Amino acid sequence: MTSRLTLKGITKRYPAVIANDGVSLEVAPGEIHAVLGENGAGKSTLMKVIYGAVRPDEGEILWNGQPVSVRNPHEARALGIAMVFQHFSLFDTLTAAENVWLGLDTSTTLAAVTQRIRAVAGEYGLDVDPLRPVHSLSVGERQRVEIVRALLTKPQLLILDEPTSVLTPQAVQKLFDTLRTLAAAGCSILYISHKLDEIRALCHKCTVLRGGRVTGEVDPRTETNASLSRRMIGAEPARLERHQPTLGDVALKVTGLRLPRLDQFGVTLEDIDLDVRAGEVVGIAGVSGNGQPELMAAISGEDTRAPAGSIALFGADIAAASPGVRRRAGLHFVPEERLGRGAVPTLSLAQNTLLTRTASIGRLGLLRLSAVVQLAAYLIRKYRVKAKGPDAAAKSLSGGNLQKFIMGRELDANPRLLVVSQPTWGVDVGAAADIRGEILRLRDEGAAILVVSEELDELFEITDRLVVMARGRMSPGVNTSLATVEQVGIWMSGLWPGAGPPPVAAPTIEHAEHADV
Amino acid sequence: MNELAVIIASTLNAGTALALAALGLLINERSGIVNLGAEGMMLVAAIAGFATGVQTGSDSLAFVAGAATGAFMALCFGVMVIWLNTNQYATGLALSLFGTGFSAFVGVKYTQEKLSERHGFKLPVLGDLPFVGPAFFRQHPMVYIAVALAVALGWFLYRSRRGLVLRAIGESPESAHALGYPVRRIRLLAVVTGGALCGLAGAYLSVVYTPLWVEGMVAGRGWIALALTTFATWRPARVLFGAYLFGGVTMLQFFLQGEGVQIASQWLTMLPYVATIVVLVLMSRKPEFIRINMPASLGKPFFPGS
Numbered sequence: 001m002t003s004r005l006t007l008k009g010i011t012k013r014y015p016a017v018i019a020n021d022g023v024s025l026e027v028a029p030g031e032i033h034a035v036l037g038e039n040g041a042g043k044s045t046l047m048k049v050i051y052g053a054v055r056p057d058e059g060e061i062l063w064n065g066q067p068v069s070v071r072n073p074h075e076a077r078a079l080g081i082a083m084v085f086q087h088f089s090l091f092d093t094l095t096a097a098e099n100v101w102l103g104l105d106t107s108t109t110l111a112a113v114t115q116r117i118r119a120v121a122g123e124y125g126l127d128v129d130p131l132r133p134v135h136s137l138s139v140g141e142r143q144r145v146e147i148v149r150a151l152l153t154k155p156q157l158l159i160l161d162e163p164t165s166v167l168t169p170q171a172v173q174k175l176f177d178t179l180r181t182l183a184a185a186g187c188s189i190l191y192i193s194h195k196l197d198e199i200r201a202l203c204h205k206c207t208v209l210r211g212g213r214v215t216g217e218v219d220p221r222t223e224t225n226a227s228l229s230r231r232m233i234g235a236e237p238a239r240l241e242r243h244q245p246t247l248g249d250v251a252l253k254v255t256g257l258r259l260p261r262l263d264q265f266g267v268t269l270e271d272i273d274l275d276v277r278a279g280e281v282v283g284i285a286g287v288s289g290n291g292q293p294e295l296m297a298a299i300s301g302e303d304t305r306a307p308a309g310s311i312a313l314f315g316a317d318i319a320a321a322s323p324g325v326r327r328r329a330g331l332h333f334v335p336e337e338r339l340g341r342g343a344v345p346t347l348s349l350a351q352n353t354l355l356t357r358t359a360s361i362g363r364l365g366l367l368r369l370s371a372v373v374q375l376a377a378y379l380i381r382k383y384r385v386k387a388k389g390p391d392a393a394a395k396s397l398s399g400g401n402l403q404k405f406i407m408g409r410e411l412d413a414n415p416r417l418l419v420v421s422q423p424t425w426g427v428d429v430g431a432a433a434d435i436r437g438e439i440l441r442l443r444d445e446g447a448a449i450l451v452v453s454e455e456l457d458e459l460f461e462i463t464d465r466l467v468v469m470a471r472g473r474m475s476p477g478v479n480t481s482l483a484t485v486e487q488v489g490i491w492m493s494g495l496w497p498g499a500g501p502p503p504v505a506a507p508t509i510e511h512a513e514h515a516d517v
Numbered sequence: 518m519n520e521l522a523v524i525i526a527s528t529l530n531a532g533t534a535l536a537l538a539a540l541g542l543l544i545n546e547r548s549g550i551v552n553l554g555a556e557g558m559m560l561v562a563a564i565a566g567f568a569t570g571v572q573t574g575s576d577s578l579a580f581v582a583g584a585a586t587g588a589f590m591a592l593c594f595g596v597m598v599i600w601l602n603t604n605q606y607a608t609g610l611a612l613s614l615f616g617t618g619f620s621a622f623v624g625v626k627y628t629q630e631k632l633s634e635r636h637g638f639k640l641p642v643l644g645d646l647p648f649v650g651p652a653f654f655r656q657h658p659m660v661y662i663a664v665a666l667a668v669a670l671g672w673f674l675y676r677s678r679r680g681l682v683l684r685a686i687g688e689s690p691e692s693a694h695a696l697g698y699p700v701r702r703i704r705l706l707a708v709v710t711g712g713a714l715c716g717l718a719g720a721y722l723s724v725v726y727t728p729l730w731v732e733g734m735v736a737g738r739g740w741i742a743l744a745l746t747t748f749a750t751w752r753p754a755r756v757l758f759g760a761y762l763f764g765g766v767t768m769l770q771f772f773l774q775g776e777g778v779q780i781a782s783q784w785l786t787m788l789p790y791v792a793t794i795v796v797l798v799l800m801s802r803k804p805e806f807i808r809i810n811m812p813a814s815l816g817k818p819f820f821p822g823s
Contacts, residue, residue: 053695074697089692091685093809102685103696106678 002065004029004188005050005157010059012045019045020056021212027157027205032179032189034199034220036232037209038428043192046209047159050190051083052076064156082150083159084143090134096145097130103149113152120151124178138289140171147178158182159190164198168287169456169489176202194232194429196225208232233429240436243444245464248278249314251417251448252299252331257310259298267291267472269298274450274467274474276417281439281449283463283480285456285488291472292452293336296421299450300333301326313417327356330416334406334423336452338399342406345395349387350376352394353409383408384434400427404435411438418442421452436462456485470494522652524768526637529653529660532764534559534718534726536663538742539749539756540670541714545591546746547674548707549687549814553609554594556739557616558712559719562586564624566720567730571630579724580659580717587716588709590616595708599701602818613739621732632728657725659717666714667757674753683707687812690819700821715739741790748797750810755800763793 005027012020019042027033037043048054050061052070061068063079070076076083090099101113108116117130126144134142143163150158160179164172179202183189193199199206199220206220208231216231257272269291276282286292297303299311301323311319313329323333335341343352350373354361360371376390385405387397394402403424410418423439424432439462443449453459459466459480466483468475468491475496478487490496538555545552552558566583570576594612597603637655639645644654674680683703686693690700722738723730741763749755766789774785801807 072697073695077697085695089689089695091688091692092813093688094681094685098681101678102681102693102698110678 001028003027003062004031004064005190006060006062006065007046007050008060008062010046010049010056010061012042012049012054012056018212020049023059023209023212023214025207025214025217027188027190029156029188030183030186031205032183032191032203034191034193034203034206035209036193036196036199036206036228038194038233041209041232042212043209044161045212047083047161047190047192050076050157051081051159077153080154080156081159082153082155082157083161084146084150084163085161090142090145092135093133095131095133096128096137096148099134099145100130100149100152104152116152117148120148124151124181125174126178138287140167140287143167143175151182155187157188157190159192161192162194163191164193164195168492169485170493172198196228196232199228200225210234229429240433240440240461242440245280245443246446247280248446248448250275251278251314252276252419252450253312253315254299255310255312257295257298257306259294259303259306261294261472262303267294269294270471270473272474275477276448276450278416278448279443279446280464281443281451281462282477283459283466284450284452284469284474285459285466285492286452286454286469287492288454290469292421292469294472295469296333296335296419296452299419300331300335332356332410332413332415332418334410334418334420336421336425338402338406339395343394343402346393348376348391348393349380349385349397349405350390352376352405353379356409357413379405379408379412382412383438399425400431403427404431407435407438411442414445415442415447417448417450419450423451423453424455424458425453432458456488460485468492468496470499473499475499519648519651522648524765524772525652526656527768528761528765529656530726530764531767532761533657533660533663534721535738535742535745535763536667536718536757536760537659537721538715538718538739539745539760540663540666540753541587541711541718542742542746543670543711543749543751543753543756544683544707544714545711546815547683547687547751547812548704549690549812549817549819550595550598550704550708551605551609551743551816552591552594552612552708552711553606553743554590554612554616554739555609555715555743556735556737557613557620558587558590558715559616559722559735559739560620560733561590561616562716562719563723563735564620564627564730565716567630567632567723567728568623568627570632570724570728571627576635576724580720583716583720583724584713585716587719588713591709591712591715592705594712595705599704599708599819602820605816605818617733624730624732627730628732630730632724635725635728657721659721659725663760664757667753670753684812687814690814690821694819694821700819704819715742718742737790741793744794745797748794748801750801750807751812752810755797759793759797762796763789766792 003026007023007025010020010023023046035043045054049056052072052075061070068079097110097114097117100117101110104113114130117128121128126148128141128144128148134145163175167175179189191203200223203220206218207214208216210232254272254274257269259269261268267290272295284292298306301321304320306319308319309317313326313331318326339345353372353375357375360368360375362368373390380387383404386401407423423435427435439449451463463480465477466480466488467477468488470492471494475491538559542555562583565586566579569582570579590612594608597608598605635657638658640654644650674684682698686698686700686703694700719735722735727734745756745759749759770785770788774782
């Protein structure tokens with residue numbers, strides 16, 4: 001049997017880095033083939049080569065045994081290659097059906113597409129309402145729209161880029177069922193991920209990339225997490241040391257916080273109650289877009305509409321205080337968006353320290369520039385940030401290195417309460433372990449820490465207590481050592497004990513997560 | 518009664534240039550590109566149309582010349598902005614400054630010329646109705662074309678696939694590119710169409726509305742058209758409404774000046790601009806509505822494949 005797709009010696013060089021170095025792989029019809037690697041290992045570049053978005057410098061692509069040159073995504077789709085992107089390529093203001101229609105050729109009508117969406121949705125168990133505008137859909141539903149769009153082109157090869165990063169564990173199972181059905185019907189699947197458990201559960205074959213090279217082609221069903229990890233990063237990540245928490249006073253107390261959404265794309269916060277004590281790490285789990293950004297904005301001071309008395313920092317009401325006041329009281333915040341919130345992209349690292357570190361501002365508001373540069377140089381050294389130096393522009397750093405720098409900037413300020421959103425998003429395994437280690441060290445020194453993350457594994461690793469957010473509401477807390485992934489997964493759908501009916505006032509992200517269960 | 522019919526008729530006449538330009542800019546901006554050169558394009562098109570009208574005596578040729586001039590200037594703008602990635606705002610401003618100077622320069626010879634008054638085109642049957650006829654149905658054909666254009670544009674944007682593609686590109690050129698749409702070519706087409714309609718508007722001003730050539734005669738209508746598209750939240754019907762509101766207040770202030778109202782004429786001249794903006798801002802102040810209708814990529818550069 002000829003293989004569906006064969007890559008031979010694909011090489012792609014960028015000015016500073018070789019993204020793919022002689023990569024070869026082979027995908028059989030009906031095979032679910034994993035491509036495993038860290039951030040920056042070259043997975044994305046390789047997929048772009050297959051999908052025609054990037055031209056390789058060397059190497060050959062065979063499609064059903066025939067050499068082909070894929071010059072753009074349009075040609076890729078004509079061959080029967082479809083891709084579901086990690087960051088969705090949907091148009092928010094259009095309906096699901098319109099979005100799907102745009103991905104098909106011009107011979108169909110919108111009404112016919114709507115029909116076909118309903119048919120495919122039934123066949124593969126992908127619940128999608130074709131007539132709803134995309135901005136009103138949950139992340140899980142958006143992904144289903146993307147998958148339906150890909151399926152309607154009748155692909156022979158479906159590429160999925162980190163598809164589970166936005167799903168509840170139950171929704172992941174549902175996605176896997178869909179993919180298995182598809183593969184059984186003869187469609188080949190390229191599954192890109194860095195999550196070892198998923199690859200072992202789903203995939204028939206696995207190509208591991210490290211630094212742009214293939215470090216192994218294995219059958220993931222016979223491997224262990226440790227053996228896959230060794231191939232992926234060359235070593236097993238260091239285990240974190242955990243001590244029993246020594247609880248201190250309540251650092252952050254949120255009581256009955258209600259906050260109407262700012263616009264229809266937002267989420268209304270309903271009766272949020274949350275305590276974080278000195279010496280503990282509290283994690284907020286939940287699928288993205290369930291009110292976490294809104295809560296973070298209210299706690300960090302970006303949004304000061306919170307009613308008086310609803311947020312207290314070390315006993316003092318700060319509901320309406322500015323971020324600067326909160327920072328002086330010991331609250332430091334690492335936002336999810338690194339460029340644009342955590343750092344100014346075009347300014348140097350040294351200048352970026354001034355966003356939250358103002359010790360080097362002298363009287364009369366004049367800057368002591370040497371002190372600013374020294375601080376940046378110290379942070380770069382201490383937190384092993386790969387950068388040209390204090391003068392490097394923030395946007396010139398890779399996501400992981402910039403995150404280390406921003407985390408370093410806040411950790412080094414010795415905060416009494418550290419609030420972190422997505423601490424290791426897009427950060428490679430080694431650096432992520434460093435960052436988690438630093439968070440735990442800070443906790444052991446007696447600071448209170450609040451972490452928001454979509455990675456359940458991470459929350460289970462570093463937190464002492466977990467709460468879950470769904471549809472703008474917050475679940476009761478649960479001791480992390482007593483919680484299970486299944487339980488938290490169900491809670492992520494908003495179904496915790498004592499949870500009321502879905503709020504009527506927030507018709508945005510709702511009901512989708514129900515459907516996921 | 519008859520006076521009211523005259524005011525309505527002149528309102529439609531005065532609003533038409535603005536409607537044409539603003540509808541053109543609406544197409545332009547729905548693709549995600551802002552062209553601040555509207556004023557300049559309208560001025561150069563006004564003199565081009567006027568000169569052609571004087572030389573050939575043909576209105577149709579004058580309009581073709583105006584539209585072609587606007588389209589050509591928009592083409593230059595589009596190539597610079599879309600392919601060479603120059604800053605949209607700076608390039609548009611340069612185009613406006615250039616158009617102002619260039620039209621004054623080539624227009625010198627024509628400042629003494631005058632075209633004869635254009636007569637309205639009386640629609641059969643409808644034009645003979647009492648009141649309604651003189652008020653609505655004895656206009657220059659371009660007035661009807663502007664209304665038809667707004668209707669057609671509404672249908673195009675919300676009922677046709679090509680319109681859907683245009684809206685999609687304006688919202689996220691990256692996603693449209695990933696789906697395989699020729700983002701740059703479609704954007705250029707939208708920009709050139711917008712330029713052609715601005716040109717048509719300029720020619721209408723000099724050939725039908727005044728009809729003569731005066732330096733700087735567009736008098737900020739290019740800018741108000743740009744503001745109008747924004748405050749009308751990129752919806753054709755609202756654009757048309759805003760344009761006629763502008764025309765109506767323009768006529769009202771002429772009327773007031775004629776009546777000898779004791780208000781400085783400078784204040785009255787300002788009135789149409791202020792009134793149009795205020796009314797549209799009040800109409801479209803819901804942030805949700807703006808967010809749903811605004812082309813999200815408006816004014817942002819797009820680099821395919823990055």
